[in-house]
Amino acid sequence: MTTSVAYLDAFVFADWLGKPAWMWLAFLALVVALLAFDLGVLHRKQREIGVRESLVLSTIYIGLGLAFGAWVWWHLGAESGIAYVTGFAVEKALAMDNVFVIAMIFTYFAVPRVHQHRVLFWGILGAIVLRAIMIGLGAALVAQFSWVLYIFAVFLIVTGIKMLFAGDKPHDIASNPVLRFLRRRLNVADDEHSERFFVRRPHPVTGRPALFVTPLFLALLLIEIADVIFAVDSVPAILAITSDPFIVFTSNIFAILGLRALYFALAAMVERFHYLKYALAAVLIFIGAKIFMADLLGLEKFPAALSLGITFGLLAGGVGWSLWRTRGQAEVQSPK
Numbered sequence: 001m002t003t004s005v006a007y008l009d010a011f012v013f014a015d016w017l018g019k020p021a022w023m024w025l026a027f028l029a030l031v032v033a034l035l036a037f038d039l040g041v042l043h044r045k046q047r048e049i050g051v052r053e054s055l056v057l058s059t060i061y062i063g064l065g066l067a068f069g070a071w072v073w074w075h076l077g078a079e080s081g082i083a084y085v086t087g088f089a090v091e092k093a094l095a096m097d098n099v100f101v102i103a104m105i106f107t108y109f110a111v112p113r114v115h116q117h118r119v120l121f122w123g124i125l126g127a128i129v130l131r132a133i134m135i136g137l138g139a140a141l142v143a144q145f146s147w148v149l150y151i152f153a154v155f156l157i158v159t160g161i162k163m164l165f166a167g168d169k170p171h172d173i174a175s176n177p178v179l180r181f182l183r184r185r186l187n188v189a190d191d192e193h194s195e196r197f198f199v200r201r202p203h204p205v206t207g208r209p210a211l212f213v214t215p216l217f218l219a220l221l222l223i224e225i226a227d228v229i230f231a232v233d234s235v236p237a238i239l240a241i242t243s244d245p246f247i248v249f250t251s252n253i254f255a256i257l258g259l260r261a262l263y264f265a266l267a268a269m270v271e272r273f274h275y276l277k278y279a280l281a282a283v284l285i286f287i288g289a290k291i292f293m294a295d296l297l298g299l300e301k302f303p304a305a306l307s308l309g310i311t312f313g314l315l316a317g318g319v320g321w322s323l324w325r326t327r328g329q330a331e332v333q334s335p336k
Contacts, residue, residue: 017139017245027068027250034064034257035125046283051119054264061258068254072247082304083242086311087251090241090287091279093315094234095259096273101226108173109215113264115195120260121217123223124137130228131252134235139245149243149291152236156288159233164283178225179218187212233284240287241307272326279318283311 016024065088073081102123106116141148174177182188189199189212197217203210238248266273290302 016331017136019148019246019248023246027253030068031128031253031257035121038121038260049113049264051265054261057261058265061254061261065258068250072250076247079304080242080244080247082308083244084148084247084251085185086241086304086308087238087247088255089308089311089315090237090283091234091255093276093283093318094230094237095255095262096266096276097280098226098230098259099263101230102223102263104173104224105219105226109219109221110193111216112193115193116215116264117260118195119220119223120263122220123227124256124260126220126224127227127231127256128253129255130224131231131235132249133237134228134231135245135249135252138235138239139243139248142239142243145289147210149240151289152240153291155236156233156240156284160281160284160288163277163284173222176222179222182213182218182221188218189214192216237284237287239331240291273319274326275322279314282314282318286310286314 066085069081069084069088103121104109106119115256127219138152142152187203187210192199192212192214193216194214195216197214197220199212199214200209201212202208234252235248238252240246242248287307290307294302
C-alpha cells in the first residue's frame with residue numbers, strides 16, 4: 001500500500017512541461033466536466049439557441065475563464081496571471097474573426113440553426129485536440145531554439161500588416177479546394193438536413209446501400225480546417241506573450257470553450273463589428289513588435305502589465321469604434 005501511494009504521489013507531482021501533473025489533470029478534468037454539462041444537461045435535446053441564451057452562456061464562460069486566470073495569478077504569480085489574461089483576451093478577440101467564417105459556412109450548407117450547436121460542439125472538441133498538438137510543437141520549438149520566437153514575431157507583424165490592407169474580400173466557400181476534393185471522393189447527400197453526419201441510402205449508380213456524408217459533416221470538416229488556419233495566427237501570438245505551455249494551453253482552451261456559446265449572439269450582429277479586424281491587426285503587429293522592442297530597450301522581456309494594457313486598449317478601441325460607426329444600422333433580432 002505504501003509503495004502504491006508513493007508511486008501515485010510521484011506521478012501526481014511529476015513535472016509535465018514545467019508544471020506538476022496534477023495541474024494539467026485538474027484543468028483537463030474541468031474542461032471535460034464543462035463539455036459534459038453543456039452537452040448532457042444544457043443541450044441534451046436539439047434546439048435553437050437564441051441571442052439572450054447565447055449572451056448568458058458567454059458571460060458564464062468568460063467569468064469561468066477569468067476566475068481560472070485569478071487562480072493562476074494567485075498560485076503562479078502576477079506575471080503568469082497577466083500573461084494568462086492577455087492570452088485569453090487575444091485568443092477571444094481572434095476567435096471573433098473565426099465566428100464570421102463559421103457563419104458563412106453554415107449559410108453555404110444551409111445548416112438549420114437547430115443543428116448548429118451540434119456541429120459547433122464537435123468542432124470545439126476537435127479544436128481542443130488540434131490546439132494541444134500545435135501548442136505542444138510550438139512550445140517545444142521555442143524551448144529548444146529560442147530564435148524561433150523571432151520568426152513568430154516577424155510572421156505576426158506581416159500577418160497584421162496584410163490584415164490592415166486586405167480589405168473586405170468575401171470567402172468563396174464553393175471554390176474551397178478541400179471541399180471540392182471531398183465532393184469528388186465522397187458520396188454527399190446534399191438534400192439531407194437532419195442532425196446526422198452520415199446516412200445510408202441506395203447508391204445512384206449501383207443501387208446498393210452506401211454510406212453518404214451529409215452537409216452537416218462537410219460543415220464540420222470546414223470549420224475544423226478554418227480553426228487550424230486561425231490557429232496559425234493565434235498560437236504564435238500567445239507564444240510571443242509567454243512561452244509557458246500551461247499558460248498558453250489553458251488561456252487558449254478557455255477562450256475556445258466559450259466560442260460556441262458566443263457564436264449565436266455574434267452571428268446575429270456580425271455587421272456591428274466591421275472594424276474590429278483593424279484592431280486585431282494592430283494587436284498582432286504590437287505582439288510581434290514587442291519582441292524586438294524588448295531587445296532594443298535592453299529588457300529581458302517587454303513589461304507584462306504594459307503589454308496587457310496596450311492589448312486591451314487596442315481591442316476595446318476596435319469594439320467601441322465598430323459599435324459607434326454602425327450605430328445607425330437596424331437593431332438585431334429580438335433576443336429569445
